[in-house]
Amino acid sequence: MTKYILSDRSFRDEFLKQIQKIDSNYQFVLEDDLTNSEDWQNVEITIGWKKSWDEKLLYEKTPLKWVQSISAGVDYLPLDQFRNYNIKLTNSSGVHAQAIADHLLAILFMQNRGFFSAIENQRHAKWEMADNYMNPQDLRILIVGTGKIGQRLASYLNFFENQPIGINTNGRTMEDFKNTFPLHQLEEQATMSDVVINILPLTDDTYHLYNKEFFQNMKDSATFINVGRGPSVDTQALHQALQNNEIAFAAIDVFEQEPLPADHPLWSLKNILITPHISGFTPHFQKKFMAIFFDNFTKFIKEGSLTENEVSLASGY
Amino acid sequence: MTKYILSDRSFRDEFLKQIQKIDSNYQFVLEDDLTNSEDWQNVEITIGWKKSWDEKLLYEKTPLKWVQSISAGVDYLPLDQFRNYNIKLTNSSGVHAQAIADHLLAILFMQNRGFFSAIENQRHAKWEMADNYMNPQDLRILIVGTGKIGQRLASYLNFFENQPIGINTNGRTMEDFKNTFPLHQLEEQATMSDVVINILPLTDDTYHLYNKEFFQNMKDSATFINVGRGPSVDTQALHQALQNNEIAFAAIDVFEQEPLPADHPLWSLKNILITPHISGFTPHFQKKFMAIFFDNFTKFIKEGSLTENEVSLASGY
Numbered sequence: 212m213t214k215y216i217l218s219d220r221s222f223r224d225e226f227l228k229q230i231q232k233i234d235s236n237y238q239f240v241l242e243d244d245l246t247n248s249e250d251w252q253n254v255e256i257t258i259g260w261k262k263s264w265d266e267k268l269l270y271e272k273t274p275l276k277w278v279q280s281i282s283a284g285v286d287y288l289p290l291d292q293f294r295n296y297n298i299k300l301t302n303s304s305g306v307h308a309q310a311i312a313d314h315l316l317a318i319l320f321m322q323n324r325g326f327f328s329a330i331e332n333q334r335h336a337k338w339e340m341a342d343n344y345m346n347p348q349d350l351r352i353l354i355v356g357t358g359k360i361g362q363r364l365a366s367y368l369n370f371f372e373n374q375p376i377g378i379n380t381n382g383r384t385m386e387d388f389k390n391t392f393p394l395h396q397l398e399e400q401a402t403m404s405d406v407v408i409n410i411l412p413l414t415d416d417t418y419h420l421y422n423k424e425f426f427q428n429m430k431d432s433a434t435f436i437n438v439g440r441g442p443s444v445d446t447q448a449l450h451q452a453l454q455n456n457e458i459a460f461a462a463i464d465v466f467e468q469e470p471l472p473a474d475h476p477l478w479s480l481k482n483i484l485i486t487p488h489i490s491g492f493t494p495h496f497q498k499k500f501m502a503i504f505f506d507n508f509t510k511f512i513k514e515g516s517l518t519e520n521e522v523s524l525a526s527g528y
Numbered sequence: 529m530t531k532y533i534l535s536d537r538s539f540r541d542e543f544l545k546q547i548q549k550i551d552s553n554y555q556f557v558l559e560d561d562l563t564n565s566e567d568w569q570n571v572e573i574t575i576g577w578k579k580s581w582d583e584k585l586l587y588e589k590t591p592l593k594w595v596q597s598i599s600a601g602v603d604y605l606p607l608d609q610f611r612n613y614n615i616k617l618t619n620s621s622g623v624h625a626q627a628i629a630d631h632l633l634a635i636l637f638m639q640n641r642g643f644f645s646a647i648e649n650q651r652h653a654k655w656e657m658a659d660n661y662m663n664p665q666d667l668r669i670l671i672v673g674t675g676k677i678g679q680r681l682a683s684y685l686n687f688f689e690n691q692p693i694g695i696n697t698n699g700r701t702m703e704d705f706k707n708t709f710p711l712h713q714l715e716e717q718a719t720m721s722d723v724v725i726n727i728l729p730l731t732d733d734t735y736h737l738y739n740k741e742f743f744q745n746m747k748d749s750a751t752f753i754n755v756g757r758g759p760s761v762d763t764q765a766l767h768q769a770l771q772n773n774e775i776a777f778a779a780i781d782v783f784e785q786e787p788l789p790a791d792h793p794l795w796s797l798k799n800i801l802i803t804p805h806i807s808g809f810t811p812h813f814q815k816k817f818m819a820i821f822f823d824n825f826t827k828f829i830k831e832g833s834l835t836e837n838e839v840s841l842a843s844g845y
Contacts, residue, residue: 309663310641310661313637313640313641313663313664314637314641316633316637317634317637317638317640317641317643320630320631320633320634320637321634321638321643323630323634324627324630324631324634324806324807324809325803325806325809326634326638326801326803329801329802329803329804329806330647330801332804333795333801333802334651336790336791336792336795336796337790338786338787338788338790338804339804340804340805340806340809341806343811344627344806344809344810344811345811346626346630346811346812347630349811370687469655470655471655473653473654473655474653475653478650478653479653484643484646484647484650485646485650486642486643486646487646487649487655487656487657488657489641489642489646489657489658489661490641492641492642492657492661493661494660494661494662494663494666495663
């Protein structure tokens, strides 16, 4: 009996052939291929997830055994139900690391080289130099989240002779970081930093972690960057901090509400770079993603277990 | 008798003390310190140059022996007269290498990560992804000029797994470059490249090197960057190429006329980044510049010769 791997998006033929090659009992399908309700009973694996699949695949004794998430963050998935019905979950942590680290480096270098003011001046045909330029090594950079993205960024910064400070759950030491501190020391470390970069997953502990008090404690010359999850930031507090120049600049890629509504007050600020949740857009995504999927798929059919990126359904990351 | 080192700008006390320490016969002065015409006859060295000094220091049997330029490019200096009156010239090549390489990296990463369209969309409160994202290694980058700036950029690109192509006078091989070609093969190489970066000095050979035909031969998806000298580019041809989408984008830091006049048509184009000749702005400039000056000064007083960055007054670089 053919089992289905249901995907929320298409992949190139070469990857579908590879699935067949690994185990011809499995077939890659899209939702449109499942024409009757019995077909759903053959779905053992999904790639990605859609809200509408909740009712079709989440029930006592579901055939679904494993969900391979497209993203690194899994906060938007029905984790409790996965746990209840004994469905394994793997994320795609690592696939996006280079893309997001590249995005972050672009922001840091733009800022060091006076690009934000040059771009603003260009709108007004104004020829005017910024008043300070910096080397990467002149900045105290705080990377909040030392997973694969944070590690990749840290390795970049090391090349440019900067040793960042890291924050993670328990303060465990990490290569390429000058120091690491536990999450409860975030505010203390942020107070001393020129750049604070959030890359944390969204959990109960990180919801509105960056609030009014946090921004007030930051240096008024500092920059706040969010490429983690939107709800980790109290958006209203961020707006206020930028408007009152409690911090100098923000570069925000993820928002509590996406798309950010056209009439949102953040759009009208001068001291923010708004990007539309693009930091993780990954060139050669299919290839990188499928490398993780195939490793897991091979292990899954042989041993029923998963090798890479299994998510703890208790902690949510 | 005290000899003068006349500078076109002030430096911090620590550096003036260092001069005294190396040779107390020399004194650092600014133009305002030279109160009578006899004082000018003690000027043996200058740091930088002003047009008004031509008539005061350039004549048969001038006491002036050595000019230490503040910049790497020396095209704006009276080279023929320096040669006639046997005045040595050193430039500050290398001082600006990191700053300019950082500036170039900012442009490349902004482009790879869709920042130019994100910034344009932000003006209109528009949430819209760009349609392609790239890794540095996906680009064929042509670096025209393999001096200290080009070498620094090449070493950056190597770290990001990109091996650039280089152009220099005779095509001599250079570390960190995949290939190098002589200047007469520039057009042929540019035709195949995704990014063309000009870092050449301005000489008779490089005046309007980038003209109408050049831009027409480039890929229409390509980017042209100029951090060398403005007059290497035929500005009108560049404007036309951008307006007609013969090339996709330009990032221009140096112009034939600076400041670029407020009514110049380049300002109104969408597919250009205009920066106000800032790529060379160097953090910790005094320290880096004085390192070159002190090496040369020490050699100069001992042996009358110069160690670092002597400019050939025949070739102009």
